[in-house]
Structures are given as structure tokens and as C-alpha cells.
Amino acid sequence: MLEHSTHHGYQIHLADAVYEPAEDSYLLIDAALNEIAGSNRRLRILEIGTGSGIVTAAMMRDAPEHRYAATDISPHAIACAKANRVPAIRADLFRGLRGRFDLIIFNPPYLPTAPAERVDGWLDHAWNGGADGRAVIDRFLGQAPAFLADRGSILLLLSSLTGIETVCEHMASVGLVVREVASIRCPGERLVVLRGSLSSK
Amino acid sequence: MDILACPICKGDLELNVTEETDEIITGTLYCGKCDEYYPIEDGIPNMLPPDLRE
Numbered sequence: 066m067l068e069h070s071t072h073h074g075y076q077i078h079l080a081d082a083v084y085e086p087a088e089d090s091y092l093l094i095d096a097a098l099n100e101i102a103g104s105n106r107r108l109r110i111l112e113i114g115t116g117s118g119i120v121t122a123a124m125m126r127d128a129p130e131h132r133y134a135a136t137d138i139s140p141h142a143i144a145c146a147k148a149n150r151v152p153a154i155r156a157d158l159f160r161g162l163r164g165r166f167d168l169i170i171f172n173p174p175y176l177p178t179a180p181a182e183r184v185d186g187w188l189d190h191a192w193n194g195g196a197d198g199r200a201v202i203d204r205f206l207g208q209a210p211a212f213l214a215d216r217g218s219i220l221l222l223l224s225s226l227t228g229i230e231t232v233c234e235h236m237a238s239v240g241l242v243v244r245e246v247a248s249i250r251c252p253g254e255r256l257v258v259l260r261g262s263l264s265s266k
Numbered sequence: 267m268d269i270l271a272c273p274i275c276k277g278d279l280e281l282n283v284t285e286e287t288d289e290i291i292t293g294t295l296y297c298g299k300c301d302e303y304y305p306i307e308d309g310i311p312n313m314l315p316p317d318l319r320e
Contacts, residue, residue, distance in 0.1 A: 111269075134269055138318075143310055153310050154270070161273035161304070161313025 075123050080145040084116040084191035088251050093172050093222045094123045096247040096258040100168060100220060101128055108132070108167040109214065113158055113205065116191060118146030120170060125151070136162070139187040158205055165214035173202050175227040198227040203235060210239050210263070218262035220246070225255040236261045272297035272304075273315045279304070 079085060097120060101108060108131040112121045115135035125133055136156040137143045147153040156162060174191055177198035183189055194200055202221070209219050219241070223229050236243045241261030248257040267290075272279055277299050285292035295304040295311060305312050312319070 136313075138314070144308065147308065147310055154313055155310055156273070156313040157318060160315070161271060161311075162269055163271035163276060164269045 075119060075126070077117055077119050077122055078145060078148045079117055080141055080148075082139070082141040082187045083145045084142070084188065086117060086119045088249060089172055089222050089224075089256050090116075090119050092247050092249050092256055093170065093220065093258055094120050096220055096260075097124055097168070097170050098127055099246070100218065100260070101131065104131075109165070110168045110170070111135070111162070111166040111212070112151075113169065113171040114138070114142075114173060114190075114201075115146045115151060115153070116142045116172070118142075118149040118151035118153065120172065121146070121151045122149045134162075139190055141187050142191075158201075159208045159212055162212065164212070165217065166212055167214050167217045169209055169212060169217070169219040171202075171205055171209075171219065172222040173205060175199075175202065175222070175224050177226060194227065197231075198224075199232060199235075202227070202232060206232075206235050206239050206241075209261075210241065213263055216263060218260055221259045221261065223257050223259055225257075226253075229257060229259070233259065270295060270311060270313060272300055272302070273313050274300045274302065 110131050110133050112135040115121055115137050121133050121135045134152045136154045138157050143153045143155045175194045175198050176192045178193040233243050244260045246258050246260045279295040279297055283290050283293040289309055291309050293306040
């Protein structure tokens with residue numbers, strides 16, 4: 066595995082066919098740490114599609130008092146996350162999990178991808194969001210509310226390429242109160258983190 | 267372990283550990299209702315249903 070350092074100073078292992086952390090990863094780390102800052106109880110935190118594991122690894126470093134778990138469908142990603150000491154479970158989104166979580170984090174595959182643009186191998190799962198970019202996000206939103214604890218929330222990373230308004234409407238339709246909690250401009254897109262909670266805190 | 271359930275029926279799983287250090291390294295999770303095993307290898311439970319495993 067390759068060592069990787071970032072401008073946040075997180076040292077993590079990377080591997081072939083695993084999404085290399087980028088601006089989206091760092092934006093989500095900042096939003097997640099901000100979300101749990103000041104919490105005076107032990108939170109149950111779940112990351113879906115953890116990839117290299119950088120988001121959960123960063124949270125475990127800065128907020129070790131909480132309980133963490135992370136899933137990914139890719140065998141390469143989940144092995145990489147495990148190497149980064151993340152409690153890793155190989156699973157398709159929430160399938161094979163149960164229980165309620167105080168915080169659910171997801172940096173989904175969000176790029177609109179035509180069938181001809183698919184790449185072979187597991188890395189395709191890291192960014193292929195289907196024709197409208199929302200195929201996996203829509204599945205996630207269909208399942209996530211059932212895994213949220215009372216007053217729990219999700220943090221979902223999105224790009225302006227994905228149709229942010231449409232995702233906001235979908236989140237509202239499954240009973241989530243939606244708020245944008247972070248954003249950054251990158252070449253060709255704007256990245257945002259949407260917070261969806263079961264009740265407004 | 268307490269957050270894992272059968273990916274098919276969402277039911278309880280029976281844990282069988284074959285190698286353990288400070289965590290479970292190798293073992294299986296068994297669903298009696300579906301008669302299906304989910305392996306734990308290198309400390310990672312594989313909760314993919316059989317039709318999604320490569």
C-alpha cells in the first residue's frame with residue numbers, strides 16, 4: 066500500500082482501485098467534525114462508502130470518544146480502510162446492518178455517468194452515479210431514515226453536477242429537514258455538504 | 267457485531283470465531299433462517315449476499 070499525506074496532515078494508506086482523497090473528502094471531514102463538536106455523549110457514527118477510510122480515520126483521530134463503523138462494497142476499499150484502522154464492514158450501503166446511528170456520513174458516487182463512460186473494475190463504484198448522478202444517492206436516501214436515531218442526522222456530500230435542488234427535494238420527501246452546512250468551489254463544480262436531520266435542532 | 271444482521275432477512279446472526287486477537291480476525295456469521303454464512307476475513311465481515319459476492 067502507498068502512504069499518502071494530505072494538507073490536513075492525515076497520514077493514511079492508499080491502494081490501487083481505491084478513491085484517492087480529494088477536496089470532497091476534506092470538506093466532509095470538516096463538516097463532520099463540526100457536526101459532532103461539543104457533543105457531550107458517546108455518539109454512534111456510521112460512514113457509508115468509506116473508500117480509503119480517510120473521513121472516519123480523521124474523525125477517530127480527532128474525536129476518539131465516539132463509536133465508529135464504516136462500510137464499502139469494494140474489497141479493495143474495505144481492506145484499505147481496515148489498514149487505516151477503521152472498523153470496516155463490507156456491505157452494499159446499509160444492507161447487512163441494523164440499529165440506529167446518531168450520525169450517518171456519505172460521500173457518494175455522484176458523477177452523472179453514461180454507460181459508455183463506465184470504467185472497468187471497482188473504482189467505478191467510487192464515482193459512477195448513473196445517468197443523472199443520483200442513482201446511489203437515491204438508494205441511500207430510501208434507506209437512511211430507518212437507521213437514524215432520534216434527532217440523528219446525515220451528512221451527504223454533493224456536487225453542483227449532481228442536481229443539488231433535486232436531492233434536497235428527495236431528502237425532504239423522506240422526512241429530513243435539510244440544511245447546507247459546508248461548500249467549496251472547485252474547478253468545474255461546487256461541492257456542498259447537506260445535513261438532513263429527523264428534527265430541526 | 268451488534269450492528270450486523272442478515273442482509274437477506276435482517277434476522278439475527280450466530281457468530282463463530284476461528285481466530286481472535288484483540289478483535290475477531292477470522293470467523294463466520296451464520297443466519298439459521300436463511301441457512302447462509304457470511305465470512306469474517308482479515309477482521310472484515312463480508313455482509314454481501316451470495317449473489318453480490320464476486
